[in-house]
Amino acid sequence: MSFTDKSCLRTPPLARRQRLGFVGGGRGGLVGDWHFAGARLSNHWDVVAGALSSRPDNAVASARDWMIPPQRSYSDFRQMAQVEAARADGIEAVAICTPNWNHAEIAACFLKAGIDVILDKPMTTTMADAKMLVALQRQTGVSLTMTYPYAHHAMVRQARAIVDSGLLGTINQVHLEYLQEWNCGAQPVDTAVWRQDPSKVGRSSIVGDIGTHAHHLLKTMTGLDVSDVRADMFVCGGRKPQPDTAHINLRLSNSAPGLMHLSNATPGQYCGLRIRVWGSGGAVEWDQERPEYLKFTPLEQQEQTFVRGVGNGVLGEAERLVHLPRGHGEALTDAWANLYAEAALVIAARRAGRQAPAGVRLAGAAEGLAGMRFIDGCADSYEAGGAWIKLQHDE
Structure with missing residues (x-):
């Protein structure tokens, strides 16, 4: 897909949908719903695993809402990263939708496991943690995408x-x-x-x-x-x-x-x-x-x-x-879907050893x-x- 390609971004140029997991985003939070809706609407992701809440009852109920199999609903993100990284059909990326103070620890855990990270803004709560994530992303070569959806209108x-x-x-x-x-x-x-x-x-x-x-x-x-x-x-x-x-x-x-x-x-x-x-x-x-x-x-x-x-x-x-x-409204959910479509193109290309398609404008670790x-x-x-x-x- 080139910079001037006018084809719909959600027309899958991929052989299959990518496998996505979530940390956070369960019942009671809007941010997780936006991420989930965008991922599904993009037509490039299947949501297959999650550690959706620090409250076990909410995590179970949220997994049921999103049709995540019980065996892939985790009570701890560390266990999720370890188990999913070892599975042949494990997640290829994780969406982190937790409050700010958890971002650095969770993102670092999944980067070290070789799982691409899609991280809600802001990147962290401190410059020291942000620089740590940038260094870790460079060291591992795993992608880190920041979610600024308005740029995808x-x-x-x-x-x-x-x-x-x-x-x-x-x-x-x-x-x-x-x-x-x-x-x-x-x-x-x-x-x-x-x-x-x-x-x-x-x-x-x-x-x-x-x-x-x-x-x-x-x-x-x-x-x-x-x-x-x-x-x-x-x-x-x-x-x-x-x-x-x-x-x-x-x-x-x-x-x-x-x-x-x-x-x-x-x-x-x-x-x-x-x-x-x-x-x-x-x-x-x-x-x-x-918009x-x-x-x-x-x-x-x-x-x-x-x-x-x-x-x-x-x-x-x-x-x-x-x-x-024109006349059929597109709004914020469509911007989220465009974000997740571009993220899928970048992550699939990295995993296949190819360059990301030209024309993608995706915020990465540097923007975070x-x-x-x-x-x-x-x-x-x-x-x-x-x-x-x-x-x-x-x-």
Whole structure:
């Protein structure tokens, strides 16, 4: 499958579906449902094993929900890695859908077992653990995929193709926001109490939880890195141990300025991840609550709205991710499916000793580490009273 191939990404180019296991993601959590739905909808995976919960009763019930055989429902991820690695029909990849503080230990266990890892963001809670995973991934040669699903919407790829074509000219400034309302009360909702615990989420709950999505979307859409950050953080919804809001100034790798606004304490905002990119030749604007539309405004020309579909100006890189005609809605589950389809192509190619197909844009260990650098840089800046902090790119 080439960069310009317009065939549906979910049309299986593989001889068979890959075998996938899960750690975490059982009953009571949305994240596991998204991963599971994406894997199944991609048409590239069979979910055959899992250690789905630290609670044995929930693990058994969740395995039954997902039709995982009882003998491949595990009470411990270490046992799962050991047993599955030894089976002739063992899993080829594991999706890790646990809370942040478990990521490093679980991912390391499966990398050492030779099982490819699909890891929910953020990569870990500390830079030391993130660097350990990067080193281990390089040492083992096993792939590590980070799950940033928004980058797998067709119109995000359309925007990147417009940038790559030069139609935006030189990128002069970028504005991002990610606004939610779930954390407005005096106390966080019961299922998210851990998101306010520094020992479990790392140095910044708000940047680690949703800021990493915005950071990765910026790189995906523009191709530019963030070189420097200056962050102010606030508690805007009740009394909490960690800020629920961040205002972040960015300096991009081409020296252009950027601005990021993050909050989960903004009433009336649901899942408002939005990005606007302004260049010397025009602008693009995308809103994940209206993911099928991309606004493109060439300088001093009539603005255009691209609608997800085939033809009518939708470019080849975006068409690869399109599955339904216009008017039949595609949304976040389709983005997850595109992510899992691309992950299957990369993992199957690695296991067969081939190069990954051209045109795949999949976040790996390096992107996971970059996300951790962004979290730490924002935390450093906030703790230093809003000082500019340079992000290191030495790996």
